[in-house]
Every structure is written in structure tokens, then in C-alpha cells.
Amino acid sequence: MSQNDIARIAEPQPELQLQQFLTYRLSRVQAKLNAQASRVLREHAGITLTQWRILALIGVEGLRRSADLSRHAALDKGMVSRNIKLLVAEGLVVAEGDDSDQRAQTLGLTGKGRQLVERTLPIMRKRQNLLRGALDAGELAVLYRALDKLELAAEAQDFD
Amino acid sequence: MSQNDIARIAEPQPELQLQQFLTYRLSRVQAKLNAQASRVLREHAGITLTQWRILALIGVEGLRRSADLSRHAALDKGMVSRNIKLLVAEGLVVAEGDDSDQRAQTLGLTGKGRQLVERTLPIMRKRQNLLRGALDAGELAVLYRALDKLELAAEAQDFD
DNA sequence: ATAAATTGGTTGACCCGTCAACTATAATGT
DNA sequence: ACATTATAGTTGACGGGTCAACCAATTTAT
Numbered sequence: 001m002s003q004n005d006i007a008r009i010a011e012p013q014p015e016l017q018l019q020q021f022l023t024y025r026l027s028r029v030q031a032k033l034n035a036q037a038s039r040v041l042r043e044h045a046g047i048t049l050t051q052w053r054i055l056a057l058i059g060v061e062g063l064r065r066s067a068d069l070s071r072h073a074a075l076d077k078g079m080v081s082r083n084i085k086l087l088v089a090e091g092l093v094v095a096e097g098d099d100s101d102q103r104a105q106t107l108g109l110t111g112k113g114r115q116l117v118e119r120t121l122p123i124m125r126k127r128q129n130l131l132r133g134a135l136d137a138g139e140l141a142v143l144y145r146a147l148d149k150l151e152l153a154a155e156a157q158d159f160d
Numbered sequence: 161m162s163q164n165d166i167a168r169i170a171e172p173q174p175e176l177q178l179q180q181f182l183t184y185r186l187s188r189v190q191a192k193l194n195a196q197a198s199r200v201l202r203e204h205a206g207i208t209l210t211q212w213r214i215l216a217l218i219g220v221e222g223l224r225r226s227a228d229l230s231r232h233a234a235l236d237k238g239m240v241s242r243n244i245k246l247l248v249a250e251g252l253v254v255a256e257g258d259d260s261d262q263r264a265q266t267l268g269l270t271g272k273g274r275q276l277v278e279r280t281l282p283i284m285r286k287r288q289n290l291l292r293g294a295l296d297a298g299e300l301a302v303l304y305r306a307l308d309k310l311e312l313a314a315e316a317q318d319f320d
Numbered sequence: 321a322t323a324a325a326t327t328g329g330t331t332g333a334c335c336c337g338t339c340a341a342c343t344a345t346a347a348t349g350t
Numbered sequence: 351a352c353a354t355t356a357t358a359g360t361t362g363a364c365g366g367g368t369c370a371a372c373c374a375a376t377t378t379a380t
Contacts (some may be wrong), residue, residue, distance in 0.1 A: 009219045009269075009277050022291070023193045024234060029307050030186040031337095032314035034366095037183075050366080059169045067328055074184060076368060081330055103328045103375045109169075117169050131182070134313035135306055142302040146295055147189050153294035154192035191367095210336085227358055236338060241360055263345045263358040326377065334369080340362090347356070 022150075033131075040127065045120045047092075050075065050083050052120070055092065059109045059117040065098075066107070092116060182310075193291075200287065205280045207252075210235065210243050212280070215252065219269045219277040225258075226267070252276060 038049050045052070053073055057063045063072060066084060070077040084107065087093040092113035098104040109117065135143065198209050205212070213233055217223045223232060226244060230237040244267065247253040252273035258264040269277065295303065 008222045009274060010281065011220075023190055023197075025304070025307050026186055026190040026193070027337095028234075029311045029314065030183055030190060032311055033183045033186070036314045036316070048365090065328080070328095074188075076366095077329070078331075078369085079367070081328095085330090101328080101376075103373095105329085114169060121170065130316060131310065131313050134309045139302055139306045139309070142299055143306040144185070146299045146303040147185050149294045149299070150291065151189045151192055153291050154189065154196045156196070156290060187367095208335095225358080236336095237359070238339085238361075239337070241358095245360090258358095261346075261358080263343095265359080322380090324377100324379075326375105328375080329373090331372080332370090334367105336367085337365095339364085342361080343359090345356105345358080347354100349354075350352090 037124075037127070040123060041120070044123060045116055047116075048083075050079060051087060052124075054080065054083055054087065055109065055113060055117050056121075058093065058107050059114060060121070064107050065104055067104075069107075087113070197284075197287070200283060201280070204283060205276055207276075208243075210239060211247060212284075214240065214243055214247065215269065215273060215277050216281075218253065218267050219274060220281070224267050225264050227264070229267075247273070 034049060037052075041047050041049060041052050047055070053075065054069060057069050057073060061072065063069055066077060066080050069075060069080050084093060084095060088095055091110055094108050094110055095105040096108075098106045194209060197212075201207050201209060201212050207215070213235065214229060217229050217233060221232065223229055226237060226240050229235055229240050244253060244255060248255055251270055254268050254270055255265045256268075258266045
């Protein structure tokens, strides 16, 4: 306790680091993936990642209702609502009333929106392939399995 | 195009889903890990995850300066600053001027802060072990490798 | 038929994390 | 020695994401 006179409760814990390291790694990788996609989309299409997802869900997956988007892509419905409004204002999306359900609105792409998706799809696919190419099939399988297990463990409520 | 008359730009793309699925999975797992830790800390110690990290870095790792915390745990320095202020206000941390560097302050735990860390450490270790037990060594290794590769791929700037 | 519960969508509030600007002090270069 | 550059820490602002309240319309149960 002479030179290094720091009040410690316990010796540094590699275990503690591991846990924090894990969530740290996960959030970091995810942040970088998002940042990369966001950059491309901003430069190439002038939209955000969320907006791209919405456009792709409408234009590629053929979904037509906000609620479907939320469910399909686990997007918050509030966020979908706000972004739809933006996309409509920018003339990329049309939202017209649905006859069969007065609450709902039917979503679709405008010509401009369709053009933008068509123009953007190839580059996003390219990126896709880059990412996919980074992992071999075995790694991908283990990654998914590990994430499943972690997610399950993270749901435990009764370990205390 | 009869019954399912939806204007699509392309057929639904499993590849697109994969990418979004990947970031979706990552963010989801991470969110759950955070939520779990946050819940435990809130119920058990009345602090947030960030605050716990700070307390542990001071009390367990023995760090004494804000800047060291930021570097060590990749926490934003602004966030550290604000949280330190809260922790001081709650009487868990002391921050006194540093003689050798007028800009810096020396951080330490109060008795109350030390007690709280001592009380909270065991349960966080328990959680730690739960998570660690969820993956075998091989899975953990592949997980790390896969995250490394993905992170690298996510840093590529010139794929377009 | 009508009350209750569910669903679609909008809006406001809030937290977390990041970034930028700024002040004060220290270290470095010439 | 003095000007430049780097560092410690504070603060304000912003975007992404979650949550809750709310309205209108629709489905379900009794």
C-alpha cells in the first residue's frame, strides 16, 4: 500500500470486464454497422437508415400498413409514424386512406420514391455481400446460436 | 399480379433481411443485456448502469480521474462528467482538486459509495457467471472472432 | 345490441449516447 | 521565452430509440 495507495474494494476483476466487454463489443459493432449504412444512405440517397428500412419494406417487401412495418421490422410505431410523415413531405411515399379500415392508411411509393429505391438497392446489396463475405457459414451459425443463448440468458429474472 | 397486386420493385430479398436481421439481433441482444443489468441495479442499488460502471471503475479498478474512466471504458467524457456530478450529489463519490494538475480532480468513493459497491458486487458477479455459463469456450471464441470480422467489414469505406 | 377490449396511428416526454464548443491548465516545440 | 498544441472537464444541442397517453375505428364477447 505504499506507492499505489488507492482504496480498492477488491482486486480488479477480469470477470467484470468480460461482461462489460461483451455488451461493449456488441454495441460497438452494431454502432459501426449502423454508421456505415447511415453514411452510405446519407451520401447516396439523402435519407436515414430508418427511412431506408421503411422504403424497402414498402417497395421491396410490399408492405402497405404502418403497423405491418412495426411488426415486421421491430420498429417503434411512433418512429414509423414520424418517418412516414417525413417521407410523404419529401414526396417519396404516398399515404391514402384505406377503404376497408378507416383507421388505417395504405402506403405506397411515389415514382420518385421508386426511383430512389431502385438506385439505392444495388449499393446496399453490395454492402450486404461485403458483410456476408466477412463470415463463413460456420461462423455465422455459431454467431446466431451464441446470440440466441445470450439473449435467453439476458432474459433471466431470477438469478438473484 | 391478380390477387396480390402490390407494386414491388424487386422480389423480397432474403439478403436484405439478413443484414437487417444481423444488426437487429445485435442491437436486441445488447438491449436486453443492458435492460437486465439496469433492472438489477435500479432495484438493488438505485443507480443506472453507467453509474455502476463508474463506481466499479473507481472502487474496483482503482481509477481516479475522469479521463481515465472515459478511456478505460469507452464512456463519453461528457457523460462521465454529468454522472460524476450526480454521484457526488448522492454522496457516493468524492471529487477533490488534484495538486499535481489543476485541471484534474481526484475521484474516490465515500463510505456510502464503498458500501454500495460491496453490496452490489456479488450480485453482479452472479449475473456475470450466468452469462458466461451460457456460452462454452468455443462459442465465445467464435463470437469474438465474428464480431471482429464484422467490425472490420463495417469500417470499409470503399465498397461503392 | 351494446359494452369491453383490441388495434391503427399520432403526439409528447424522456433517456442514452454522441458530438461540438468552450475554458482552463499543461506539455511541447523552436 | 513564447507560441503552439494537447489535455481535463463542463455544458449545450441533437438524433435515435422507448414508453405512455390519447383518439378514432373496429373487433369480440355477452
